[in-house]
Amino acid sequence: MRAKVLLIEDSTSLAILYKQYVKDESFDLFHVETGRDAISFIERNVPQLVILDLKLPDMDGENVLDWINENQISTSVIVATAHGSVDTAVNLLQKGAKDFLEKPIQADRLRTSINLHLQKFKLEILVENIEAKFDRNRFHGFIGSCLPMQGVYKIIDSVAPTNASVFIIGESGTGKEVCAEAIHQESKRSDKPFVAINCGAIPKDLMESEIFGHMKGAFTGATTDRKGAASQAHGGTLFLDELCEMELDMQKKLLRFLQTGTFTPLGGSRELKVDVRIICATNRDPLLEVEEGRFREDLYYRVHVVPIEMPPLRERSNDITTLATHFLRVFAKEDGKKFNGINRDAESILKRYSWPGNVRQLQNIIRNIVVLNNDAKLSVEHLPDQITRSPKSSKTKIAQPSVTQPIQPDEQEVSIPSQQSISESISTAEEQVTAPKDVTIRPMWIVERETIQQAIDYCDGNVLNAAVLLELSPSTVYRKKQAWESEEDAQQYAD
Template identity: 50%
Template structure:
């Protein structure tokens, strides 16, 4: 059984000192290896990078500082503790500048060595946790999906867990949130990636034709069926079938789909013999599937057969700064397609994009950016280039025209004069929430149902404008 304790490499050319240091560390939960020359030490690091290197700077064949530079330059991930009998401030500064974690000057007592080593091991553990966090929670995107927000990180983790299995995935979310991209990502990361990926929108096909689109038909099955035709089930065999807007499917067809899910067999429209298909189902809806079951529009047995791994695609308004990441990606792509010069958004435009609610989600953002690129040109997108629907923005938040109430009959001048700028009301509301939460901005953001990054951005803008905040940043 392999030893899981951290490995410590001691590079020390004096045998008596090496033996003494090993004895100091005998009761520590570490493995200690010893190298007596610089070349031997470098070879040991290259062979198996230790967690910590205890490095004597004065070695017979080379300077320990060169070993330190080698470790830092090649990213071995070791914490290096430099040991020397010729310590000085300049030597310490140089060692730390070259990547040393700490510095020990001979002679030192056992406790000093043990504490320094424990600190270095704790530092290594923290670095490992940070790296794990970055890999798990701080990704820019996954298999065509783009976003760094926490809701999207959760989506990535579910996709990566579900993709290798055969389990059916049920994706929910508002229109335009990227449900089809999510389905495609599951296929790309699955063992079926080499097989076909077939997407079918149940809302875009008439009730009379959708059965044929899924299962196919034989010649003469209905008017216009002049030849046999494979359906999506046959075409997706060996791969993935994505059924979008599943709740739009007719109840009679839902029963046939359920049988197909249970048996992997189906009969073409107008046919009389069964065929089989080996495929994985991924489905999606922009409705609440449980509400559809209660309303009788979605079969309960079909819902539970499909609802194995649920994934909810978050609306764009809940994804914070993702809107800027997406917008810049789209701007670069569309500018290249249209032969335009656009490279960036002006800061005030960025504020408008992040502050807007995006009822149409990512699809609406895509349309807005394409509209800007097609109708304008230049290196920077400025407010005047925004479509009218985004142009009337107050306090960083777009106001749909339908939300403006009509004039109140008989309103007095005093009543009208009591109306205050929305930006002022918004600022006071945010500052009041922060006060009530004892300065805890994430908690205030949660209660206000906005992203913490929105509060930080707005407060910075207020500071830049010389506005005194009720709660100091």
């Protein structure tokens, strides 16, 4: 496609002459006589280069340059000026003009200048496109430009067009589902369904039905046929989150489905075949789960084709402020609040915090601040104690020996305890161990249950927030809570 050059010149004779100079060049030269016509032309079709005369019948050429700058028009400007206006042209260079040509413009000078600036313009656009592709601060649902996230974006770019299975590994709250959705949106399946299943939040008895569906009468309560996630995702992507939470028996059935693409709905007698792309995720170490016998090795190698490790927020310090500011403005707009930025001292504290709950924890904290306050800037006073308090000092201190007399370098002494003092120390230690203490030892499962329940109560029943405070996976808290409730129901039934 030929480049466009706009000549803004009030002299028709000069315009005809300049067109003659460049008639054999590989670009098209368009001519207008007034500033108003120039603005109208640029609004309709932005040229790659503008040659701007300073003296126009309706306005100064400087006004046209100001309009181009104010509207952030992506074009280069060369100023054409008479001999006596060189100083003015230099001032316009400081305003963003790329070069100036002194009238009368010579043919070779005109051709060389136009071609040089067109080549430079193409190079600048190429560089911007490369930076936009490989140094992005936004990518689908992601926000962040740190080096670890750039690596994630590049892997997504590479793997999305293929059908390879992807295994996303990362702590809770790092954005594993956002990553899966980005892969789906970048793939050829983007116009087909994206279906997500959280394997840690579904009871094991219902897992097979959730994924493969069931037939009417397959179990008590199955009053109609129901399609599972595999059928719903036909042609698209099936995302299995927290895969390592899945029971071993179900892992075996999933492996067969991944190998053959076929499955039999619960209670059915006929195999069905679907075309789905599988993306899995876990917040555990999958190899450790294999070693501990909780995750099938053959399934691991089947899904672990292209791994993507999501960096925790503490390793994305440069992105913390960007994310916090984004959440602040989004929530402020939703709730009609005045927040529009973060003070420097608050930014420093946000960057120093370890963020065990990662991006999800940051999002929830900013949401809480916006709901409870209505200021222009987020300051330290708005941050919760868990963010602002300094790390607790160690309770265990090394006892320092009391020195009554300094030891001279050349008179160092070694104090050797006597046999009697050793015997007394041993006797004292034995008495401390065997002496009865008024301590009640409680089973660990009771302490764990009470702690989790206290966290849930503190968060007004919000299990997700409780999991963040406990530094546990939400799926773990859901699973334990469900197990306790099942035990209570069974006990009531027995009674």
